[in-house]
Amino acid sequence: MSFKAWIARHPRLTAWAVLAVGMVVILIWAARNVGLLPGQWAALIIATILLAGLCVWIIGWEKEEEDGKSGQVEPQARVACATQPQARVACATQTPKEEGEPQGPGDPAATP
Numbered sequence: 001m002s003f004k005a006w007i008a009r010h011p012r013l014t015a016w017a018v019l020a021v022g023m024v025v026i027l028i029w030a031a032r033n034v035g036l037l038p039g040q041w042a043a044l045i046i047a048t049i050l051l052a053g054l055c056v057w058i059i060g061w062e063k064e065e066e067d068g069k070s071g072q073v074e075p076q077a078r079v080a081c082a083t084q085p086q087a088r089v090a091c092a093t094q095t096p097k098e099e100g101e102p103q104g105p106g107d108p109a110a111t112p
Contacts, residue, residue: 012056020052 007014027048036044 012060015059016053016056019056020049023048023052 001009024045027044031044
């Protein structure tokens with residue numbers, strides 16, 4: 001497996017490594033004249049690497065939410081679809097979040 005293939009297969013690990021390296025470089029540059037002991041340096045560098053991983057993990061939540069929303073209509077969009085004639089054309093290609101949920105006043109499922 002080539003290096004490029006590994007990066008393509010593991011984008012989050014790659015992002016973690018790149019972000020961690022950048023953050024550690026900034027940490028070392030910013031604290032170079034502080035006079036930290038080796039144990040303190042080690043603790044700060046480990047905490048920085050873990051923080052970089054946490055950042056990549058949280059950013060991944062947004063990506064997962066975007067992937068989960070594909071083809072789904074938000075509640076505000078459903079109201080626009082039902083009340084604005086110009087929005088109905090765009091709404092015709094969207095699907096509701098849950099099956100059986102009424103999409104607008106013309107939907108047979110909307111009548112009680």
